Structure formats: structure tokens, C-alpha cells
Amino acid sequence: MRGWRHGWWVFRLLLADVLRRPLRTFVGAGLLTSGAYVWWASSRWQDQAAFSLTAVVLVVSLGVWRWRAPRSYRRTVGRWWGCWWRRRYRYGPSWQTLALRHGLYVTDRRQDPGVVRSLVLAWADTPRALRQQGQSVEVARLRRVRFTGATDHLLVALPAGITPDTVAAGCDSLAHAWRALTVRVRPAGPGWVWLDITRADTLRRPLLLGAVPTLTDATTVLAGLAGLSVGVLEDGSSWRLKLRGAHVLIAGTTGSGKSSLLWAIVAGLSTAVHAGLVRVTWLDPKGGMEATPARPLADVVDRIDDMADTLDALVAELDQRAAALAGTSRQHKPSVSSPHRVVVVDELATLTALADSKTARRVEAALGALLSRGRAVGFTVITTTVDPSKEVVRWRGLHAVRVAFRLDEPIQVDMVLGDGALQRGAACDRIPLSTPGVCFVRIDGVPDPQRARAVYVPDKTIEHLGRTYPAPALCPPPSDPAEDTAPAGVTPAQAGAPA
Numbered sequence: 001m002r003g004w005r006h007g008w009w010v011f012r013l014l015l016a017d018v019l020r021r022p023l024r025t026f027v028g029a030g031l032l033t034s035g036a037y038v039w040w041a042s043s044r045w046q047d048q049a050a051f052s053l054t055a056v057v058l059v060v061s062l063g064v065w066r067w068r069a070p071r072s073y074r075r076t077v078g079r080w081w082g083c084w085w086r087r088r089y090r091y092g093p094s095w096q097t098l099a100l101r102h103g104l105y106v107t108d109r110r111q112d113p114g115v116v117r118s119l120v121l122a123w124a125d126t127p128r129a130l131r132q133q134g135q136s137v138e139v140a141r142l143r144r145v146r147f148t149g150a151t152d153h154l155l156v157a158l159p160a161g162i163t164p165d166t167v168a169a170g171c172d173s174l175a176h177a178w179r180a181l182t183v184r185v186r187p188a189g190p191g192w193v194w195l196d197i198t199r200a201d202t203l204r205r206p207l208l209l210g211a212v213p214t215l216t217d218a219t220t221v222l223a224g225l226a227g228l229s230v231g232v233l234e235d236g237s238s239w240r241l242k243l244r245g246a247h248v249l250i251a252g253t254t255g256s257g258k259s260s261l262l263w264a265i266v267a268g269l270s271t272a273v274h275a276g277l278v279r280v281t282w283l284d285p286k287g288g289m290e291a292t293p294a295r296p297l298a299d300v301v302d303r304i305d306d307m308a309d310t311l312d313a314l315v316a317e318l319d320q321r322a323a324a325l326a327g328t329s330r331q332h333k334p335s336v337s338s339p340h341r342v343v344v345v346d347e348l349a350t351l352t353a354l355a356d357s358k359t360a361r362r363v364e365a366a367l368g369a370l371l372s373r374g375r376a377v378g379f380t381v382i383t384t385t386v387d388p389s390k391e392v393v394r395w396r397g398l399h400a401v402r403v404a405f406r407l408d409e410p411i412q413v414d415m416v417l418g419d420g421a422l423q424r425g426a427a428c429d430r431i432p433l434s435t436p437g438v439c440f441v442r443i444d445g446v447p448d449p450q451r452a453r454a455v456y457v458p459d460k461t462i463e464h465l466g467r468t469y470p471a472p473a474l475c476p477p478p479s480d481p482a483e484d485t486a487p488a489g490v491t492p493a494q495a496g497a498p499a
């Protein structure tokens with residue numbers, strides 16, 4: 001039954017192709033017939049055999065290539081064939097109709113069409129019909145089709161008079177028309193946009209933490225802080241979170257997976273923490289419950305009163321560093337005597353709500369100092385919040401990296417990721433409950449939010465990392481070696497990684 005349906009579908013596509021491009025079809029059919037005739041009319045059987053053998057060798061070579069080296073096959077033949085097929089059969093045939101229905105065209109009225117013609121005009125939906133009604137019509141052109149994984153990318157040339165925002169307004173409807181999960185717009189230079197069409201959710205399966213990187217000297221630590229692997233992006237590439245020279249804002253409703261990102265960061269930095277080149281301070285206003293497994297790896301502060309003192313002490317250290325670096329260097333380099341500082345503020349809303357007004361003011365002032373002056377002197381502040389409004393996150397603009405997990409309301413998307421993020425497809429309010437850890441990321445200077453999924457770090461793995469890589473001043477080595485078997489996701493090589 002399925003085979004029949006497929007056959008019927010292919011037949012319809014071919015028939016549509018023949019009707020749409022009769023000349024090309026005629027030439028193609030002529031070439032094929034001539035080839036077949038030459039083969040049949042070859043008097044010498046050797047010629048026929050050579051002809052057939054060439055065809056068989058070609059097909060078998062392609063098959064073997066695909067079987068033995070699927071990656072290079074996909075990169076060359078597969079990509080070329082996939083792009084051609086998509087352009088010709090999936091997007092090309094319906095492009096004009098969809099572009100007209102979604103307002104991706106401009107018209108200049110050359111003459112008054114009159115009442116009757118105006119009525120016809122309202123009904124007509126082909127550029128030729130519109131032109132016949134005295135209109136000059138310019139439709140957005142489909143220029144190139146590419147694909148990566150489950151996402152197709154269409155490069156579209158926009159006629160004068162249409163902006164990427166006009167295209168973005170029709171994305172929802174285009175997604176339904178193409179039976180896709182989402183359609184997003186990405187500017188590709190003046191007059192050009194990419195339409196990213198996601199047809200299947202590549203992030204639906206949870207990911208466990210993989211290998212933790214070995215960051216044991218200043219060079220590797222700087223590389224790790226420049227892009228710490230904390231998950232995967234929609235296109236299957238690694239999600240690298242910038243921690244050096246940037247502060248991170250993480251927003252999301254309860255249970256959306258904010259903590260998983262914090263754990264991914266702490267786990268990724270564990271070897272650097274053990275080497276004394278990174279020091280993590282974790283402010284946990286929820287009473288320390290959340291941060292308990294992090295205690296061997298971080299200075300956990302769970303009392304509100306202590307938090308203001310801790311932040312003031314960090315600001316004093318920042319001032320000292322700034323004075324020491326003045327005139328010598330413009331960037332801090334981590335060392336054991338001056339480690340890179342990561343300050344985690346887990347749930348800012350709770351902190352400001354629970355603290356009395358005096359403490360809240362102290363906390364806000366200290367956070368403001370760390371966020372505004374800390375980047376160059378080796379401080380990274382990571383703030384999580386369920387409520388991204390200005391009242392709670394006063395210093396939103398000072399976070400260069402923004403991550404939005406599932407949010408309650410669409411209006412919150414632009415609050416976290418910046419103006420226009422929702423229109424560019426960052427539908428955080430539509431992330432399903434069944435995929436915690438899925439988020440949209442915006443990096444300073446890059447307007448397009450990217451969809452990603454943070455790795456999941458089970459408590460056992462964190463405990464194991466805490467026993468294996470305790471921060472120097474905080475914890476002695478593990479007492480019971482029998483307990484210290486590596487859980488899934490942490491390789492024995494890493495468990496025994498150098499101090």
C-alpha cells in the first residue's frame with residue numbers, strides 16, 4: 001500500500017514536471033531515447049557490453065562509496081542531489097504561489113485597473129495575471145537551497161520594499177504550508193534572507209554529559225573559557241558557551257532545565273577548578289539544596305546575609321585586580337594566585353525577594369560592579385531567573401550571552417534575547433514540557449537566536465567529579481576508592497586526569 005502511494009506520488013511529481021517544463025522534458029526524453037537507440041542499434045555486442053558495464057560500474061561505485069564512506073558521500077553526491085531534489089520538487093514548484101500568498105511581493109500600479117479589473121485582481125494570484133491587470137509585480141526569488149540535518153535553508157532575494165521583518169511575519173503560516181515544525185528568518189546581507197525550515201526535531205532526545213575537557217594550564221583554561229561545550233545546537237554541532245569576557249543570563253520557568261546548564265558549566269570547568277585556575281562561587285538563595293552536590297567544586301553560599309558580604313568581597317578583589325593590571329595588560333590571564341572567577345547567582349528573583357531592602361540594595365550594587373567592570377579582569381557572572389523582567393534583572397543589558405529556556409509568555413522572549421528575537425523564530429513559549437533543557441541562545445552581536453539543548457548531568461556524575469576534582473582549598477581527595485568508579489559519561493581517562 002505504502003509502495004503504491006510512493007509510486008503515485010513520484011508519478012504526480014514527474015507529470016507536474018513534464019507539464020511545467022515541456023521543452024526541457026522533450027530534450028531530456030530525446031537524449032534518453034537516443035542513448036537507448038544507440039545501445040540497441042550497436043551491431044557489436046562488445047559495444048553493448050561496454051555501455052552496460054559503464055552504467056553498472058557507475059552505480060556500484062556510488063553504492064560502495066555511500067556504504068564505506070557515508071560522510072564524504074553525503075558531503076559531495078548526497079548534498080548535491082539533496083539540494084537539487086529539494087529545489088526542484090519540494091520548494092521550487094510552490095514557491096511563487098506561497099510567496100504571493102504570504103505577501104513576499106511588491107506591486108507598482110501603472111494604470112487604474114477600473115472596478116471590474118480590481119475585482120479580478122483580488123482573485124488573481126499569479127504574477128502574470130497581476131501584470132495583465134496593469135500592475136508591475138516583483139516576487140521574492142528563491143535563489144539557492146541547502147540543507148543541514150533536518151533543516152532546509154532557502155536563500156531568498158527580496159525585492160525593494162520588503163524587509164526581513166515582512167518575511168518573519170509570515171513564518172508561522174509558511175511552516176504550516178510546508179508541513180514543517182518551524183520556519184525562521186535569518187538576514188543574509190542587504191536584500192537577502194535565509195529561511196531555515198526545520199522538518200524534524202533533532203533535539204528531542206536528552207543528552208548525557210560526555211567527556212569533560214582537560215583544562216590544567218592557562219592556555220587550555222583560556223580556550224575552555226572562550227567556548228565551553230555545554231550541549232548541542234540544532235544543526236548537530238557542539239554548543240560552545242562563551243565564559244571569558246562575557247556574563248551569562250539564563251531565564252526559564254521552573255523545571256525548564258536552567259540548573260542543567262549550570263551543572264554542565266561546573267562539570268566542564270571541574271579540571272580547571274581542581275588545578276586552581278578557576279574558582280566558582282555559587283550563591284544559592286534556595287537554602288543550598290540545589291547546590292549541595294557542587295560543594296567540593298565551588299564555594300557555596302546559602303545564607304542571604306552572607307551573600308551580600310561575599311559579593312562585596314568579590315568586588316574588592318575585582319578592584320585589586322584592576323589596579324594590578326592597570327598599565328600592564330588589558331586582559332586577565334588565569335593563574336593559581338589569580339584564578340578566573342565564576343560567580344553563579346542561582347535564581348536572582350528569590351534573592352531580591354527574600355532579602356530586606358538594605359541587603360537587596362547591597363546585592364544589586366555589588367552585582368552591578370561585577371557585571372560592568374568584571375569582564376576584563378577575569379570575572380564571569382552567571383545569573384538565572386524565572387522572571388526576566390527589568391524589575392528583577394536590572395542589569396539585563398550587561399549580560400552578553402543570553403539563554404532562554406521554556407518561558408511562560410511570548411513577551412518574555414524579547415526581554416531575554418533582545419528585540420525581534422520572537423519574530424526571528426525563538427519561540428521559547430512553545431518549547432514543550434517534554435523537552436527540558438531545550439533553549440534558544442543569543443550571543444552578543446549575533447542577532448539570530450540559535451536553538452540548542454543543554455547536556456544533562458546526573459547527580460551521580462557531579463558527585464563523582466566532586467570526589468575526583470575537588471577545588472584545592474575546599475576538599476581532600478576521595479576517602480573510599482571503591483566508591484570512586486566513574487558513572488556514565490565520564491571516561492576513566494578523565495577520572496584520572498592530571499591535577
Ligand SMILES: Nc1ncnc2c1ncn2[C@@H]1O[C@H](COP(=O)(O)OP(=O)(O)OP(=O)(O)O)[C@@H](O)[C@H]1O
Binds near residue numbers: 260
Ligand atoms: N538538559 C536536560 N536534558 C534532559 N532532561 C533535563 C535536562 N535538564 C533538566 N532536565 C529534567 O528536568 C528536570 C528539571 O530540570 P531543572 O531542575 O534543571 O530545571 P530548573 O529550570 O532549574 O527548575 P527550577 O527553577 O525549579 O530549579 C530535571 O530534574 C531533569 O529531570
